[in-house]
Amino acid sequence: MGAPVASVHEHITDALKTPDLVRLGGNVVLARFETMKVYAALGAVRTLLRSGRVVPGQTLIDSSSGIYALALAMACHRYGLRCHIVASTTVDAVMRAQLEVLGATVDQMPPSQNLRLDQERRxxxxxxxxxxxxDFHWMRQYHDSVHYAGYREFADLVTGTLPDTPLTVVGAVGTGASTGGLVQALRETGRGVRLVGIQPFGSVTFGSEHFSDPEAIIAGIGSSIPFENVRHELYDTVHWVDFRHAMAGAVGLMQEHAIFAGLSTGAAHLVASWEADRDPERLHLVLGADTGHRYAERVFARHTEAQDMRTLRPRPIQALDDLRPPWSVMEWGRRPDPATVRPDRRPDTDTAEPVSSVEVTP
Structure with a gap:
């Protein structure tokens, strides 16, 4: 038998962007990323450089609570650009140190009474x-469709690796770029792909803003402001999941499969398990956006409190008026955004990270 074939990468971003594909069950595969945002940052930066919208040496700026900041700083490191991050108060010392060593300058917000105030300050x-x-270029990760570009490469990986069978993609909605970019590229090949999006209670994106989830700390899957990069018409099904259910999924993933992943991945694991039982003929691809390190104390150290995810079931609803915690599911049917965005709520007037129930810090 020959020696294993390994790739020698020209930059760490090439190694980080590629997920590990792990089978969780007969019809469920997890794409486990160290940080999925590397695809978005690399794709966006390359596209901006090719089009001349930015030039080497220019400073790229955005607001972030951590994961996108690190991905953008690494992309800038690779392509000779400067990086400035307006960081959430939730960015920890480890993340800030990484950003600074990479050459990024960091404005970090002071402690806030709540994350909405933190967002307003940013x-x-x-x-x-x-x-x-x-001369600074604002990346606008929530609103500039350039962030879709990098996920075409992920779609090529999925096409070349997974069998050509009916596919369901399950992932947190967040900015919309990861789920939307992947599924849009896959559907363009003619493949039959369903998209299942996950939202927190408290997000305006799919109409749960009148709820709150005090324990929720899952960053990046919902928002308190409208995001232009969320294309509602791409989604077939939407699940709303509270913190406790996401925690059950994250702890269950570690217990069953020894995979240490973040809360948005835990929510996706929970949802995909239920979806796969209902539709065993389809292959289900779970997007695992990041590792579990930033949830070590508030989630994994409390693992004895976690519910058994195998006992949990969602509440099927027919309309948003029926939405209730802790877990609801609705067939969205690829309908457009039902909300009319008022002029004073135009997304391009806001720059900050999502302030919502599940992951406020993809």
Whole structure:
């Protein structure tokens, strides 16, 4: 037998962007990322450089609570760009140290009474910086469709690796770029792909803003402001999951498969398990956006509190008026966004991370 074949990468981003594909069951496969945002950041930066919208040496700026910040800093490191991050108060010392060593400059917000106030402060700071430095390029990860570009490469990986059977993609909605970018590229090949999106209670994206989930800390799967990068018409089914259910999924994934992953991955694992039981003929691909390290204390250290995910079931609903915690599911049917965005709520006036129930810190 020959020696295993390994790739020698030109930059760490090439190694980090590629997920490990792990079978969780007969018809469920997990795409386990260290940080899935590397696809978005690399694809966006390359596209901007090729089009001339940015040039080497220019400063890219965005607001972040951690994962996108690190991905953007690594992309800037690779392509000779400067990086400035307006960081959430939730960014920890480990993340900040990584950003600074990579050469990024960091404005971190002071402690806040709540994450909405943290978001408002970051919005103001980004605007101040852009007013003083018009040469900065604002990445607008929530609103600029350039962040879809990198996920075409992920779609090529899925096409080349997984069998050509009917496919269901299960993942957190967040900015919309990861699930939307992957599924849009897959559908363009003619493949039959269903998209199952996951939302927290408290997010405006799919109409749960009138709920709150005090324990929720799952960053990046919902938002308190509208995101232009969320294309509602791509989604077939939507699940709303609270913190306790996401925790059950994350702890269950570790117990059953020895995979240490974040809360959005835990929510996706829970949802995919239920979806796969209902539709055993389809292959289900679970998007595992990041590792579980930033949830070590608030989730995994409390593993004895976690419910057995095998006992949990969602509440099927027919309309948003029927939405109830802790877990609801609705056939969305690829309908457009039902909300009419008022002029004073235009997404391009906001720059900050999502402030919502599940992952406020993809």
């Amino acid at each position: 919005v103001r700071r980004v605007r101040e910086l852009l007013a003083d430095r018009p």
